[in-house]
Amino acid sequence: MDAITLAGRSPEVTAAGPPRLRGRYRLLELIGRGGEGSVYRARDETLGRDVAVKVFEASATTEKDIRRQEDEVNLLASLSHHSLVTLLDAGVDRTDVGRPRVFFVMELVTGADLKVQLERGTLSARQIAHIGYDLAEGLQYIHHRGVVHRDVKPANVLLVDYNHGGARYRAKLTDFGIALVGAIDRRDPDAVTTGTAAYLSPEQTRGQTLGSASDIYSLGLVLLECFTRTIAFPGDPIPSALARLRKDPSIPPDIAPEWRALLAAMTARDPKDRPSIHDLVVALRQMVAAETGRHRDVAAIPAPSTEEARMLAVARYRLPEAPADGAFDRVTAIAARVFSVPVALVTIVDQDRIWFTSHHGLEIDHIERHPGLCASAILDDVPWVVEDARFDPRTLANPLVASDFGLQFYAGVPLRTRDGHNLGTLCVLDFEPRQASEEELATLGDLAAVVMSEMELRLEGRRSALALKSATSTPS
Template sequence: MFTHARHDLDTLLGGRYRVLERIGVGAMATVYRAHDEYLGREVAVKIITKPLRNGTVGDVDDGEVKVLAGLQHHGLVVLLDAGVERGDADEPCVYLVMELIAGPDLKHHLTQGALGQRHVAQIGSDLADALAYIHNNGVIHRDVKPANIMVFDYHQDAARMRAKLTDFGIALIAERPADSDGGLSGTAAYLSPEQARAEVLTAASDVYSLGLVLLESLTGRPAFPGDPMQSAVARLIQDPPIPADLDQDWKALLTAMTAANPDDRPTAREVSLALVEKSIAERGRRKIDPSLLLMEKPARMAAVREHAILDTPPDGAFDKITSLAARLFDVPIAIVSIVDHDRIWFKSHHGLEVEQIDRDPGLCASAILQDEVWVVEDTAVDPRTLSNPLVTGDFGLGFYAGAPLKTREGYNLGTLCILDVKPREMSPEEEATLADLAGLVMQDMELRLDNRRAVQTVSAS
């Protein structure tokens, strides 16, 4: 019999996982090193006490476990198995079997002091990318904190730190959503305001928590210290204090991530892009202005609606521009795209039959965050795209360049982009030409908008 309180060792869970030693203790669970006797490998087993509900033992939802176990991403610690140990009727235990990671967590790293900005950007981009992945699969982490982040330095290469997020979806397994939506979950120092208010959570909650983790990594101290109640209440009163001497890019990004209103925060995908750009800035790449993330909600979308360009009939004027772009740059595909809140719609798509794709993983959603042409010369090796499904899948994208379609008010509606299945270089002169063509597209859109406004004015009078 195995009970969470007794920490019995040498116990066989599920007839397969032999518990060997305790390697970590948390508020709601204990982690053990165990041996998988079926496959002959070492694993980590997390034991969570699951209380009785209405006199019955709560079950692990098989469908939910299958979803979590099916999530495979370089930024996630892999969940291998899960089950319920029923040896003690008064204290049934949920156990979660995960890959065993050798190495310290971020919490341990931060006991040694703050990390450098480049390393924070590197591990932050891994974590944001992992969150974007699980959010796209309908999972919210709910407990993003340093203790749930494993930090790596592969090949002892100090030039690149990597991170893996653990315990994703654990809150959903430990507590059914119907039970937990009205209760407090997570760790007090890293709760989002909506968590502190015990409200129903969205993916934006994870973005807020990650913002607090990144801020602590840069400063060496938590933004909301104190006992759990004091810490939880503090964020309902004030935004996290961001040091005035912090890099302007960091201040803009962290301010956006920790906005009190969830709708004002960037998505995890947008955060990942900003941090990748930040981490490679020293290698001569262009930097993204994280303040552009604030365009998305709601002003940019209002501009998209005002221009009335989504789902409109085929248009010869735009088709001529994409055809010209394909010839000028000798590429098979050229597109005029409009980025909606959940999709990328192709107003004109030379060389491609598809009319729209999901916003994630489309690269146009990344390009609109730029203030100039965004170029990925070799998608298979560029850290911004090397794991993108458009690159690794059947489409086999090798090159992308997108010039934003910017309104007079400064909102990027979409892009004029060119694509190739082969990597290629792009000169500054070619970038300028692509930007000029995008300007022609935008000029046409603005003229049409002006005409509609004029007609409306006459009709009103």
């Protein structure tokens, strides 16, 4: 077989076959090459499995430097998270004493990287939400362990399609060859030239202190590219790197408002204006919930024909009229206790108002219709959850969030009729952010079914009364 070019040089091929690293990893074929090193398919002859090995020249020159470098790569090899390509081993090969080589041994992931996927075609908002959430979780994991990736870009995102249909990719971040270890608050004099120019953060371009916010900026550019399939700052390295110091990336107006708000925040030029990695994970998790619940992009107001039929159903049940005996009040009181929240509501979404037919913990009985909460919760048959409204791009403009009311948590399930119309919601609200468990949401759904059963019974009662009245008033 042909000799494999290794870090710019051709390794010796002996009768025993291709070269080995530390006598264990036999390099087989070149998979890819970058500015910092080369990646090979290799055979782990100790465990008898194929792996990916990245090899690059060690920058260390003294024994002390080499030991420090070994400590850093061993820390990277200890990282384990489902959103990271697993690092199985790391070290420095000293077969050639005068030319030590740092290497990473990684799981061999089959599937395209994000760069290739974008060249092949578009991604749905739902797919982008899943990819962003996976990568944000991976970055949160490494940032909490003192590691900054510094090279988040589409080519370093591997997509695994476990369902073989492309509906749900699992994104895995790879290539930690230039990551900073234990250096989140340390000035990096090489930051200008380290990384890929099109995805550098402004602070990388300036050679400033790098932190979690730097990776968040780069991820913002990656997600923006997922929507546009266009690099935000194209061109030669130096003009591309400097462009982001003068302007923000262009976010097309046809991208959904909640995505535009999130992408703008992630790519703010000042690191202090970007969301923290924790808040970003929360926001993207909520994006996943919204996109998965819809299974398609929908407007906040249903299509005219559907809305017309829904409003006929609202009139049929004589809503927003509430039961005089307070039956709904008992349901909202139970919901408030189950979630340990101060407010629980039975809402009816009218054409221009949201009526509170039961408002446990709240004095007002209606608000103007707004697409951020109940009007969105009636669009599908799944729970609509906002875990932290302060950072959820779907709700930032909602009057209950932006005003003195101070809403931070919302969970609502639709009130669905037997013939398939969502009249409103049973929802719970809180003034503190929190998460909703599957068991809690299931209970909320059961209570919503109780509300609908009550509505159906009252509707049947009115129909029976009308039939009886009609029968008794008909001449014999």
